[in-house]
Amino acid sequence: MKHHTHAIILAAVLLLLALASGCSTPAGGALERDWRLTVNGTTEKVITLQELRALPSVTGYGFCVSTTGARFGPYTCRGVDLREIAALAGGIGPGQQAWVSAPDGYLWVFDDDQLDGKDFVTFDENLKEIPSPPLRIILMYEQNGKPLPYDDGGPARIAIVSEQPGVITEGSAWVKWVDRIEIREG
Amino acid sequence: MLLAGTAFFSGCQAPEPVTLKVIAAGSLLYPFAEAEQEFEAGHPGVDVQVEGHGSIQVIRQVTDLHRTADVLAVADESLVPDLMYRPMEGSDRNFTDGYIPFATNEMVIVYTGKSRYHEEITSENWPDILGRPEVRVGFSNPMLDAAGYRALMVLQLAEEEYGDPELFENVISDHFPSTVRVRETGGTTVISLPEIIRPSDDHVIIRDGSIYLISLLEAGGIDYAIEYRSVAEAMNLSYISLPPSINLGSGEYAEQYRKVTVELGFPRFSTLGRERVGRPIVYAMTIPANAPHPGLAREFIDYVANESESGRPGWPAPLARGVSG
Incomplete structure (x- = not known):
């Protein structure tokens, strides 16, 4: 009983220290509950994470590299194809672009060819360029079978995935913490 | 047991190691x-833990992504005041109030023994060689890497220096499907880029950063790349030096460099606009206001x-007096 009481006091102290230090990342539950994705095209649609998860999903291998050569992955990625999401607001047609942004002020643009998985540079695990296998751009919400952690861009980030493991793509397009997708004319 | 306890209370343990976090631009790695x-x-x-990013991302690690770091080092000094001379969230202190300009660099044309016409190229005839249709020229993505938009500035400035008004067209814009546009406005040449920078043929090759360009160059996938001189030297690559009036490495030509602006296709970062104005290359280091080890950071910077x-x-080369600014 005494041990039990000590454990509770220790847990409370640790919690207070964590809160006081202000170093905690946003709590997963609240973050997932409060997350909204705005999709703006010919119409505008706002969806929750639950609604995103209810859309048809794609699972594939994802692996990315930074501009200075730091590798992130490999991951098993699950999410929704960007074309599927664009369809919520009228779809994306030839010549149009998807402007994907996040609350940290980061923006990346994909054109309709890229939404078909074309025109990406791909590397093997030694960062040697290889011919690109078929790729898909998804809004990933699950990484390695678990909800995407905040530090990796959760609740939802862009991932470029393939059915073939070990294919690395350039990380600048892997937008973290996505909360807005706008369809624009190219 | 007693000895161990005594040692513990007397503070004789080895001191905790200190981690000095340094976030630096790719060309400084x-x-x-x-x-x-x-x-x-x-x-x-x-x-000392060094982590590399593009220069803007270096600063964003602290300002937008709320990470802590002891030293930030960037390849463009103007980014520090532009992005960090503002208050931190929930504080009346700025992210930083000063920086140390410490080095410069210059743009050069790198090549290898596999490059087409490598035995022929000189600092006089390179515009002709880089304009030949069978030659493949590489540069970094201007959206991601300062070396990328600086490469475009060099080629534009070269038109006047070499008396060849079609140089930029021959080497660059003719190889894009009408999406790279050049216009004159009030004495400035503005190079306007599309959202997706996709060449229409194999004459121009773009990669996200220097390491991929150099790897492609060494594999023979491109013949020439426009790069920093320090990168060429670090990688033991052959290079052609360019005149100071176009190489972005001389403070004396600051006014000349300012005549070229690159307008990016979209604002990748909301905290910084789409325009990049030609300036002498000046590397800078700063210590964020919330750095965990400011004293040690200062020692590292020194x-x-x-x-x-x-x-x-x-x-990168020592900073000559008067280059900064």
């Missing part, structure tokens, strides 16, 4: 890897600045 080893050797118990001043191979 080679010199900073050397500086890391040397600084650690002179500071037992200090672990070490790098002093070493840089001695002009080490593979490091």
Whole structure:
């Protein structure tokens, strides 16, 4: 009983220290509950994470590299194809672009060819360029079978995935913490 | 047991190692890897951890992504006041209020023994060689890397220097499907880029950063790349030096460089606009206001600045008086 009481006091102290230090990342539950994705095209649609998860999903291998050569992955990625999401607001047609942004002020643009998985540079695990296998751009919400952690861009980030493991793509397009997708004319 | 307890209470344990977090621009990774080893050797118990990003991302790690770092080092001094002279969230202190300009660089044309016409190219005839249709020219993505938009500035400035008004067209814009546009406005040449920078043929090849360009160059996938001189030297590559009036490495030509602006296709970062104005290349280091180890950070900065001043191979060049600004 005494041990039990000590454990509770220790847990409370640790919690207070964590809160006081202000170093905690946003709590997963609240973050997932409060997350909204705005999709703006010919119409505008706002969806929750639950609604995103209810859309048809794609699972594939994802692996990315930074501009200075730091590798992130490999991951098993699950999410929704960007074309599927664009369809919520009228779809994306030839010549149009998807402007994907996040609350940290980061923006990346994909054109309709890229939404078909074309025109990406791909590397093997030694960062040697290889011919690109078929790729898909998804809004990933699950990484390695678990909800995407905040530090990796959760609740939802862009991932470029393939059915073939070990294919690395350039990380600048892997937008973290996505909360807005706008369809624009190219 | 008693001895162990005594040692514990008397504070005789080895001191906790200190981690000095340094976030640096990609073109500084080679010199900073050397500086890391040397600084650690002179500071037992200090672990210098160097992490590389594009210069804007270096600053964003602290300002937008709320990470802590002891030293930030960027390849464009103007980014520090533009992005960091503003209050931190929930504080009346700015992210920083000053920086140390410590080195410069210049743009060069790198090549290897596999490059087409490598035995023929000189600092006089390179515009002709880079304009030949069978030659493949590479540069970094201007959206991601300062070396990318600086490459475009060099080629535009070269038109006047070499008296060839079609140089930029021949080397660059003719190889895009009408999406790279050049216009004159009030004495400035503005190079306007599309959202997706996709060449229409194999004459121009774009990659996200220097390491991919150099790897492609070494594999024979491109013939020439426009790069920093320090990168060429660090990688033991052959290069053609360019005149100071176009190489972005001389403070004396600041007015000349300012005549070219690159307008990016979209604002990748909301905190910074789409325009990049031609300026002399000046590297800068700063200590964020919330750095965990500001004293040690200052020592590291002083070490790098002093070493840089001695002009080490593979490091950006010492900053000549008057270059900054």
